[in-house]
Amino acid sequence: MRTLRALPTLWRVGVAETIAYRAEFLVWMLTTTIPLIMLALWTSVASEGPFQQYTSNDFVAYFLAALIVRQLTSNWIAWQMFEDIRMGVLSMRLLRPIHPFAAYGISQAAALPFRSVIAVPVALALLASSGVHALTTNPLQLALIVPSIVLAWLISFGLNFAIGAIGFWVTQAFAIGGVYFTLYTLLSGYMMPLDLMNSKFPTLTTVAWSTPFPSMLAVPIKLLTHDLPTSEVLRLLAMQAAWAIGCILLGLAVWRRGLRHFEAVGG
Amino acid sequence: MTRYLQLVGIQLRVSAAAAMQYRANFIIQGLMTLGYIALTLLPLGVLFGGRSSVAGWDLPSALVVMAYFIGVHAVVEGIVSPSLVDLVERIRNGAFDYVLLKPVDAQFMVSASRYEPWKIIDLLGAIGLVVYSFHLRGSPPSPVDLAAGIVLFVAGVLATYSLWLACAATAFWVVRMDNLVYLLGSIFDVARWPVQVFRGMWRFVFTFVIPVALMTTFPAMAMLGHASWRLTVATIGGVLLMLVVSRTIWRIAIRNYTSASS
Numbered sequence: 001m002r003t004l005r006a007l008p009t010l011w012r013v014g015v016a017e018t019i020a021y022r023a024e025f026l027v028w029m030l031t032t033t034i035p036l037i038m039l040a041l042w043t044s045v046a047s048e049g050p051f052q053q054y055t056s057n058d059f060v061a062y063f064l065a066a067l068i069v070r071q072l073t074s075n076w077i078a079w080q081m082f083e084d085i086r087m088g089v090l091s092m093r094l095l096r097p098i099h100p101f102a103a104y105g106i107s108q109a110a111a112l113p114f115r116s117v118i119a120v121p122v123a124l125a126l127l128a129s130s131g132v133h134a135l136t137t138n139p140l141q142l143a144l145i146v147p148s149i150v151l152a153w154l155i156s157f158g159l160n161f162a163i164g165a166i167g168f169w170v171t172q173a174f175a176i177g178g179v180y181f182t183l184y185t186l187l188s189g190y191m192m193p194l195d196l197m198n199s200k201f202p203t204l205t206t207v208a209w210s211t212p213f214p215s216m217l218a219v220p221i222k223l224l225t226h227d228l229p230t231s232e233v234l235r236l237l238a239m240q241a242a243w244a245i246g247c248i249l250l251g252l253a254v255w256r257r258g259l260r261h262f263e264a265v266g267g
Numbered sequence: 268m269t270r271y272l273q274l275v276g277i278q279l280r281v282s283a284a285a286a287m288q289y290r291a292n293f294i295i296q297g298l299m300t301l302g303y304i305a306l307t308l309l310p311l312g313v314l315f316g317g318r319s320s321v322a323g324w325d326l327p328s329a330l331v332v333m334a335y336f337i338g339v340h341a342v343v344e345g346i347v348s349p350s351l352v353d354l355v356e357r358i359r360n361g362a363f364d365y366v367l368l369k370p371v372d373a374q375f376m377v378s379a380s381r382y383e384p385w386k387i388i389d390l391l392g393a394i395g396l397v398v399y400s401f402h403l404r405g406s407p408p409s410p411v412d413l414a415a416g417i418v419l420f421v422a423g424v425l426a427t428y429s430l431w432l433a434c435a436a437t438a439f440w441v442v443r444m445d446n447l448v449y450l451l452g453s454i455f456d457v458a459r460w461p462v463q464v465f466r467g468m469w470r471f472v473f474t475f476v477i478p479v480a481l482m483t484t485f486p487a488m489a490m491l492g493h494a495s496w497r498l499t500v501a502t503i504g505g506v507l508l509m510l511v512v513s514r515t516i517w518r519i520a521i522r523n524y525t526s527a528s529s
Binding site: 033034037040041044045047048051052170176178179182183185186191192196197199200201204 | 291295298299302303305306309310312313314316317318321322453456457460464465466469
């Protein structure tokens with residue numbers, strides 16, 4: 001209840017932070033442009049003829065969808081938390097009568113409008129000009145894109161919160177953030193469609209699908225670019241929802257255990 | 268000159284001591300290296316699983332580019348990146364004053380003031396990958412090509428360093444740039460692919476605007492014996508130009524430094 005009342009204020013603070021540190025914000029945005037590079041790579045490969053079943057246009061649709069989803073769902077809360085723990089800023093956050101999970105969450109969500117302003121028009125224009133017939137026309141899927149992206153955001157936030165809370169035990173936890181990003185790049189379909197990976201590394205693809213990573217990227221892209229039967233759509237959404245709940249609970253659990261280790265560095 | 272060498276020695280000792288303090292990082296770093304090499308090789312495996320050659324590159328040759336990518340990445344992450352992160356932090360909190368006061372070149376102080384010794388694991392991984400790819404090719408490189416490949420490896424590292432320094436210098440204008448390393452990392456990510464794989468505008472950009480081709484593709488071509496003398500000389504010339512330009516940017520930037528401490 002208290003959190004709800006503070007929400008508009010927290011939101012305004014988040015917006016102000018984004019504007020105040022706009023250069024840093026822009027840099028974070030630019031780090032999520034890998035899909036454009038992968039797009040350049042795969043389309044030039046496919047220009048010699050379709051790669052497996054993927055044509056040049058399919059790759060355009062896939063990676064631009066990836067760009068949109070990534071822009072809207074990525075967050076860097078783990079890095080923020082490492083800094084807060086290392087510099088002792090966390091003490092201040094703990095004194096506030098709002099769970100840091102909500103506070104961090106709102107501050108990240110407040111950056112979303114800015115990200116869509118920058119990223120979405122570019123991607124939509126490109127998508128419309130060169131890949132529109134590779135998009136889905138199924139109304140159910142179009143309706144479920146937004147919930148799917150919200151679930152992807154929650155999974156990403158829950159995992160990042162859990163990683164950030166590891167900072168309670170390890171002072172130099174940046175390496176763990178690196179491991180997370182490596183796994184994400186490897187297993188989420190960030191560098192290539194998971195279908196392509198399946199033909200060469202079937203075991204790895206099975207492993208990938210049993211982790212939360214595809215739910216963060218590959219699933220929304222799939223909803224956006226493939227026509228799927230209703231049962232498959234619902235199965236994918238259910239999988240995302242399960243991971244979202246799991247990752248949030250994980251984040252909160254790691255946080256609760258870690259808090260007991262908090263040594264309030266600095267002060 | 269001896270003073271600079273002494274400084275490097277001292278800083279190496281300090282960094283080694285700091286690294287030994289966080290021994291858990293050794294295991295994490297080792298695992299990360301494995302994951303990192305797997306990550307780098309995976310798209311290559313998929314690509315060459317469907318095609319025997321892409322833009323004139325076959326699998327073993329593309330592996331050499333990957334090895335260069337991992338190697339340059341290791342050196343830069345081990346020597347340059349940590350120092351530049353420190354630089355950005357020091358500009359923000361004003362500690363950069365003390366760097367300027369020291370009786371050595373400030374660019375030297377910010378370029379190599381802290382090391383990540385564990386990155387040597389990555390470098391060993393890169394060397395292993397080169398050996399493996401030449402094993403796949405069936406013949407070792409000729410001594411001349413090997414020498415050219417090693418010289419251009421150094422050139423590739425310097426090219427990357429110039430780009431990093433030029434970007435870090437922007438911290439003098441926009442104060443908060445903590446995440447610069449991640450941006451540079453994602454630009455550098457392009458270097459894992461032979462530049463010929465990209466077409467049209469992209470190839471032009473990656474050769475001349477953000478010259479990632481100088482960092483890995485051309486050095487790898489030299490080691491493979493595919494580079495003409497002209498290309499080798501042009502690469503070295505390009506890298507020297509980058510060093511001069513980044514030095515100039517650094518000097519202009521440093522003139523803009525308004526201490527944050529007082």
